[in-house]
Amino acid sequence: MGSGQATSTRVTSAVRRPNATQSSSSVLAARRLIAQRLRELRLDAGLSARALAAAAGWHESKSSRIENAKTPPSDDDLRAWCGACGADGEVEELIAASRQADEMYVEWRRVHRAGLRRTQESGIARYEATRHFRVYCSHVVPGLLQTAAYARALLASVAAFRGLPDDSEAAAQARLTRSRVLHEGDHRFAILMEESVLRYRIGDADVMSGQLDHLLTVMALPRVSLGVIPQTESRRLWPVEAFHIFDDRAVKVELLTASVNVTQPREIAQYAKGFDELAAMARYGRHAHDLIAQAHAGLT
Template identity: 55%
Template sequence: MPTSPLSTAQAARAAIAARLDEIRRDAGLTGLELANRCGWHKSKASRIARAKTGPSDEDIRAWCRACGAEDQAADLIAASRTAESMYVHWRQLHRDGMRRVHEKTLPLYQRTRHFRVYASNLVPGMLQTSDYATGLLRSITDFQGTPDDVADAVQARLNRSRVVREGNHRFALLLEETVLYYRVCDSAAMAGQLRYLLEIMSRANVSLGIIPFTARRTVWPLEAFYAFDDAQVAVETLTAEVNITAPGEIRTYLKAYAELSRIAVHGREARALIIKAIGVLGEQGAATP
């Protein structure tokens, strides 16, 4: 089962560091000798070798040049860039607002044929209504202190979500039952979102499962993750998005999805849980003076 969503990014960075240190040893250099050849402070080579500091492209070129291994620099730089792209802070992604992030990921959504999504905290983006998305993105913007482009970002999210209704795409989605009750928008918007789930789950290309509160867990609740075919998994944490492309890690997340799907309910039972949540919203509204 997946342990930490950061594991792949950390492992990739560690692999780059280990390879650089191996090149140094093959060249018969000490860390101090390498630092001197590169014109660095003596601790820099050590920090890079221990994966405490990520090397820049120029750091890798200097390291390989100092070790007489210039022919290995290009591959190491490519691997390092891939490792860095695995873990991207939300603040960095949203530094100009959220609209561009949705537009940037549109090609990924359009080329994906089979989506497998596990949501432990929110309704997945491609199933969100405009009002639900507005409440959510407003909270994210306020929390992160990033530029306010909520209206444009919501529209970009809805444009991206057209893949549910257009093209040849299949969606298998699992929601923890708690998602039906988390109030990231007002009661009317939340009720509208739940009714939309009832509508969308009737589509032939959509399979929506709900994992009940009372389910006997064979897999513990995980961070939300999105699997795009068998090529990529995006894992969402509070501070960052982790993009996983290593085949072994992808297989682990797909295994987790399959196990979670077995403890979920589908069809009539899933609809009953959504209708129950709508009823609770109505009761709470009636109780409000």
């Protein structure tokens, strides 16, 4: 294996497995590793930052921003950098690593350009491949447990807020297709939600009534553990952003503007710890049933 090939493999492997001494952000850790490799290429070529910028036709500050992970490099930037350093063999791996880092933080406006339905469909393969789901929701009923009417109402509000064409009917059906994993295959589900989720009015009273009835049905499934954290519980962990843990391989965190895909083992372990803390505060079985029934009674 030549030195160029060896170092290319090292970059890709490092992006997949950031070490624990780096930033707590998987995205920033990946970006820093790419920037570090670019700096190594420049030094190996015997170039100063100014000389590299001149060779690439840039202002010197651009080289500095890229090398210090302040500005993510485009594909063309990576080609120009490697070309200036006489390291064209590095381009393909660096572009792949950069694109992988891009996928860690994905703005909703980017993935929703083609509508909400496609986003729901794109997650089906991951759901089918996952054996152990750990899900926490603080604002809405988890997608896996949503009825068609609840999903339509929620996705219609998402489309309106983001100024998208309303394909909530098709998107809701795709979400229900994704939820077949509750009944098919070898999967286990540990699902937590705040009690407030049961009372937030998504859709009208009929929609919420149907949704709450559905929760009572789903919680009886043998592979589903549904916990509700009472509003009166003394908190050991504050309500946090909604997140899904897929086995021990990845965590998806849902923000208002973006989806954050966590793959750094240290961060996954933190989310698993947080899930355990939240699970310890939840009520299950008859107690959870009573909290759902109380929310149902509150609809009238």
